[in-house]
Amino acid sequence: MMTDFKELGLSGTILKALERKGYTTTTEIQEKTIPLLLEGKDVIGESQTGSGKTAAFALPIIEKVHEDSKNVQAIILAPTRELAMQVAKEFETLRGDKKVYALAVYGGSSMSEQLRSLKRGIQVIVGTPGRTLDLIKRRALDLSHVKFAVLDEADEMLNMGFIEDIETILGSTPKDKKMILFSATMPRAIIGIAKKFMRDPVHVKLERKEATLQIEEFYYNVMARDKYQVIRRVVDMNDDFYGIIFCNTKADVDSVTHQLMNAEYKAAALHGDISQPQREKILLQLRNKQITILVATDVAARGIDVNDLTHVVNFSLPQSPENYTHRIGRTARAGKKGIAISLLTPSDKRKLKFIERMVNREILGREIPSAEVIVEARKGKMITKVHSLIEAGKSKQYETFADDLLANHEPKLIVAALLKEAFRGVLDEKKYQPLKKVSAGGDREEGRGRSFSGGRREKSNDRGLSERDTRGRGRSRETGRSFSERTPGRSFDRKEGSGRSFDRKESSGRSFDRKESSG
Structure with missing residues (x-):
């Protein structure tokens, strides 16, 4: 059951900001997390994206940081520049009249502008690990006054290979800070970070059903x-x-x-x-x-x-x-x-x-779907659309035009010609090429819903680098290479008589990139 934000002990200025955004009741993650953070607890939140988790950690941070201080008091790490920008923007809309300012720092943007903003005084930093670490190494970002550290979409940062950067950044913060970790999944490496940097965290897990x-x-x-x-x-x-x-x-x-x-x-x-x-x-x-x-x-x-x-x-x-x-x-x-x-x-x-x-x-x-099924479905939608246009009302200009056409042609031919022009190509079955049969212990038509038992493995030929801020650290999963080629860790083989095995690495969550068995 959803709770009214007024019941959570938030200040009047925050409640007004929430009202302006049209927020009156909490999501499940907000209801369970906000009171814990206001009490000063460390929290692990296991929830999917789109659950309202940004406000779940942003509201307590806005309440607790000192607006009269120019020191960085909260550091939020996010896997991508888009998420960093979104979180920083959310802080701006949630702070109301409080003078709590958030700055998004990420690769591909002006370093000089970020340095100028830091000198003016910023209470909340929202950044990708790469750029955040750059600023720390330049001595432009001081985290010694941090009261809150947040890992947003921690498993995504893990998958992108940011684990060492994260540990270095957290190591630059005070030990008595409050820490919040949000992740859709909980790989062992994420649990390891929680054990290392969090103090008696409360685990909030949302049911996925x-x-x-x-x-x-x-x-x-x-x-x-x-x-x-x-x-x-x-x-x-x-x-x-x-x-x-x-x-x-x-x-x-x-x-x-x-x-x-x-x-x-x-x-x-x-x-x-x-x-x-x-x-x-x-x-x-x-x-x-x-x-x-x-x-x-x-x-x-x-x-x-x-x-x-x-x-x-x-x-x-x-x-x-x-x-x-x-x-x-x-x-x-x-x-x-x-x-x-x-x-x-x-x-x-x-x-x-x-x-x-x-x-x-x-x-x-x-x-x-076969070509025939698709065409029939589109035909039905065409009829619905035409009915809607008819019900939308009359137009004197087009009625006069219609009278002229009806005076010279059969109604059926007129309608067919107009439909052909308006829905050009929609009912053409020839646009859908025949599909090759799929083999699974013999040829059959594809799409029957049966499982496969064989077939050659598709090759991946992409060798691009990931969007690691523009710093170029490591390869991404876009490369088609197994994480086992890059990240040390424990693996296991699951052999099924084909000479190939699954490889799962502890530090990257779970991977099932195939590798040729050596023997």
Whole structure:
């Protein structure tokens, strides 16, 4: 049951700021976390994005920091520049009349401007680990007066390889600070940070059942060569499609986007080679729905905050179960429903089973919509649209035009000609190419929902660097390389008679990148 913000002991100026934003009652994470932080407890919050966690830690911080001091009193670390900017903006809207100022620091932005702001005096720093560490090393950022340290989306920062930077930054803060850690998942390395830097933390865990029920998850069996054709069918079957297509490589992102744009879909690409100004332009277009299809890698999509996305499509299965959770969590926000579709090739069977074990639920297969089914569905939507136009009211100008047409042609022919022009290509079944049969112990039509047992592994040829602030530390998961090539840790093999094994590393959460067995 939701609680009124007035019952949490927040000050009048904060309550007024919340009222201006239209916030009157808490989300579950806010209800459970805010009182603990106001009492001075360390808190571990295990919740998905879109749960209202930013306000959960921002409100207590605004209440507790001294506005008459120019010292940095709170440090919030976030995995991406977008999330850092969003959190800093949220502080500005929540502070009300309190003179508590937040500054977002991240790579790709002006260092000199950030230095000037720090000299003027800032109480709250929201930054990516790379840029934050740079400022500390330059002696431009002093964390000796910090009262609060927050790790936002800690598992994402772990996956990006920021673990050492985080430990160095936290080591620069006072031991008696209050610490808040938010994460959608709790890998061992995150638990290790909590044990090292937190004091008797209270663990607040939100049940995922309700959120999961809002997301309709399924997969299509498909050969790799037909993935783009299936994407077209998915989009055409859903006229309201507004979502993200996730690829594991930048090469796939560029290829899919190019084909979609050539087919006149409103699509754009987002990956590590996209400049920051162009990235911000694309995200603005996405929020304004000038773009309805964003094709992105996991790294590039981190920090994107759009509430109304209807679909998430896994063009390729992600490199870890944690990434699967983060991907599908982009939809079904704010109580709305969403759809998550995975395109499953014959070599993906074990990856899917591994994901199912980790998320503790079965993901079912469905039949790929045929050209006939798509055309019939679109025809029904056309009829609905025409009925709506008729019911919208009469137009004298067009009625006169209609009289002229009816005087010279049969009504049926007129309507058919107008529909053909208005819905050009919508009912053309020939635009959907035949799909190759998928083998699973024999040929069969794809999309029957049966599991795979074999097939050659798709190769990843992307070698791009991650968006690690622009500092260039480490490789991202966009590279297609296994984390085991870069990060030391304990592994285990799960052999299934194929000479290949899964490799899971403690320091990166869970990974199931395959590697060739040496013997």
